[in-house]
Amino acid sequence: MKRRISNIVFLTVLALIMTSSLMEVRGQGKGKAKENQRDKDKSELIISQFSTKLMTLPAFEMGFSIIMDGKSLFGTIQAQKDSYRLENREMNLYCDGQTKWIHNQGNNEVVILKNDLTQVDLVENPMAFFTSLAKGYTYAERAKSSDYKNVPVWIIDLFPINKRLGYSKISLLIDKRNNEPVRIVYVMKNGESLAVNITKFTEQKPWGKDHFKFDSGKHKGLRISDMR
Numbered sequence: 001m002k003r004r005i006s007n008i009v010f011l012t013v014l015a016l017i018m019t020s021s022l023m024e025v026r027g028q029g030k031g032k033a034k035e036n037q038r039d040k041d042k043s044e045l046i047i048s049q050f051s052t053k054l055m056t057l058p059a060f061e062m063g064f065s066i067i068m069d070g071k072s073l074f075g076t077i078q079a080q081k082d083s084y085r086l087e088n089r090e091m092n093l094y095c096d097g098q099t100k101w102i103h104n105q106g107n108n109e110v111v112i113l114k115n116d117l118t119q120v121d122l123v124e125n126p127m128a129f130f131t132s133l134a135k136g137y138t139y140a141e142r143a144k145s146s147d148y149k150n151v152p153v154w155i156i157d158l159f160p161i162n163k164r165l166g167y168s169k170i171s172l173l174i175d176k177r178n179n180e181p182v183r184i185v186y187v188m189k190n191g192e193s194l195a196v197n198i199t200k201f202t203e204q205k206p207w208g209k210d211h212f213k214f215d216s217g218k219h220k221g222l223r224i225s226d227m228r
Helices: 002-026 043-056 126-131
Strands: 060-068 071-080 083-088 091-095 099-104 109-114 144-148 151-160 167-175 181-188 193-203 223-226
Touching: 043 151, 151 181
Parallel strands: 109 223
Antiparallel strands: 060 071, 060 193, 071 083, 083 091, 091 099, 099 109, 144 151, 151 167, 167 181, 181 193
16 A cells, blocks of 8 residues: 555656646747757756746646556646645545645545655655755756657656665656657666656646645545554
8 A cells, every 4th residue: 555655646746847847948938049059958957947947836737647557547636836636546645735645536545644844755745856856866967869759859867866765767858849848757766667748737726725635524434544
């Protein structure tokens, strides 16, 4: 169960990373295209976009697909500052910035966890993870040039400095033609990987706080595992 919970949280974080890149690109001025052409392949520039732009967004909703164990899983992410909500056919995850609820719809069980704001690990605090990208990872000065399904892309491989973490690399693929994210591959130390593709994105007005809280009263016979 613990491993499954971690995978669900990884999905959320990876999707948020892609959204951060997408919004930063939409805010760039077209008039500086030629001036910035030589800097477009610099990993440092792209990473700085990840660590700053997301925090300025009021709220957003995006659809994503993830390839896990050879199967495609589709879901939706809604995010607002330190709060986020993930929904798919198997599990729903709610986080109001202080508490996390992971609802397994199949067995009608919810696991409650404390959201540790002091941690910068992906599974503990997604927002803190973004701000640590520039200092918590090593990477090549320039992104690699490649092609993915006939799409020209930049590839940035991020390697965590903290070797005790459970993952060994995060690969970001960004479309050269429009600087939009194409794919992200999250590689764990045991050799498993999670590949995420963005399917849609919509900026939203802020939701109320209760939107990111799980309402146990709406589920009869619910089993609750409080691990706070």
